[in-house]
Amino acid sequence: MAAKIITVTSGKGGVGKTTSTANLAVALAQMGQKVICLDSDIGLRNLDVVMGLENRIVYDLVDIIEGRCRLRQAMIRDKRFEELHLIPAAQTRDKSALSPSDMVKLGEELREETNWVIIDSPAGIERGFRNAIAPADEVIVVTNPDVSAVRDADRIIGLVEAEQKGPARLLINRLNPGMIQRGEMLDAQDILDLLAIKLIGIVPEDEQVIVSTNTGKPVVLEEKSKAGQAFRNIARRLMGDEVPLMDLDFKEDFMHKLSRFFKSGGG
């Protein structure tokens, strides 16, 4: 079947890698695609919670690698979509339980099973990150519109290039148009100027995301949520559709830009 393998990573923790992975996987499944999500955050697993599948775990990623189960046995079927599966991370082990070549081997096996493999990477730039990007055909770097997240994204983009997995595409998560207008947040253009990679989408800040994370029902399933719409658009872009960016009302007028410029001292 020759699936496409996409790794979602960030460098910094808490920017929304897991939320993005779950939502993109569900959005692709909504479009009738076969999808396998892989949580590679060994020891700190939570993709299962976000997808509402934590009670169904029997085997995990490390069990597959160490031969305690077959691939199919560790694939948990989603409650809503028949063709969406999760391979959870092991919770009681650490990143050294896997090697990048294990992941490449697993990736090759998964390719035969599905259309898409979406890998949720751990935070950081060490072993766990290298494991997560080893099998990837494409890398999505998630960042938030704040200075530290953008700097970590920059570091990760450099490492992805160094591993010859580039060029990565950028997902800006939790953009708050109101804060941008008040000059309290970096705007998308500032981030793109710095990171100089292609944008795959902008997801606005949306309280619904927290609710849906806690209830295990990814926000793409909420028809009216703006964040959900943004994730659906990103999934369509992954499929190769040309989808214009959502109008998030953050186009700044000149005076806002000017006042922000003076506040920041032009730096």
Added chain:
Amino acid sequence: MHAKMKKDAFPIKGFREGLLITLSEGDWSKVLNSLLKQIDDRQAFFEGAQVAIDVNERSLSAAEVSKLRSLLADRQVTLFALLSRSAATETVAETLGLSTHKSVLKQSSKDLPRALYDGENALLIRKTLRSGVSVKFNGSVIVEGDVNPGAEILAGGSIYVWGTLRGNAQAGLQDLRNAVIVALDLQSSNLCIADTHYQESKLKIKIKKRAEIAFLDGDALKIMDWDQYKRLE
């Protein structure tokens, strides 16, 4: 901090191997007298010191260097190196058994990989330097791309960024005071030339992006439009 202290005629810097005194331009006998006065004024500080003297472009004869050495010796000061960009002075100093290479003054934290010297060689980097990347080169560094926050360049010579400089740039690390930092869009205040850091934490507001240069003007690191700087020269 030293505003109330009498200002030294010549800047002095301490290295593991000894003191480096950088002399100014001007009439040699006057410069020599100011130097001797500076040493006499702070006799206790200089007594027993090993010094290297940087005479910049100045061309000195063997007799002058020899006299300098004996005048210093009279004051219990040992001249061990004479740094200069004049080939004639270098030859003279070498003949008299003095070091002439700046590498005798190693700054322990800033040892650069061995490479050729003084602008004859430059490193060309044809990509953006992203966060976490450190480039160290004992010569000039040219970047065809941006230097992002969290990236650093440590150069023995000058730094030229054909793009936006937002990261940390340190030029002239082995005390090359005429090293410069040039960028098409200079957006970093994290700049250092020789041992002098840029003092302002914020950059001036720019209405229009234009190339800028950071250079040492006396003891201060200044930033100026490239066009303006070129007209000064």
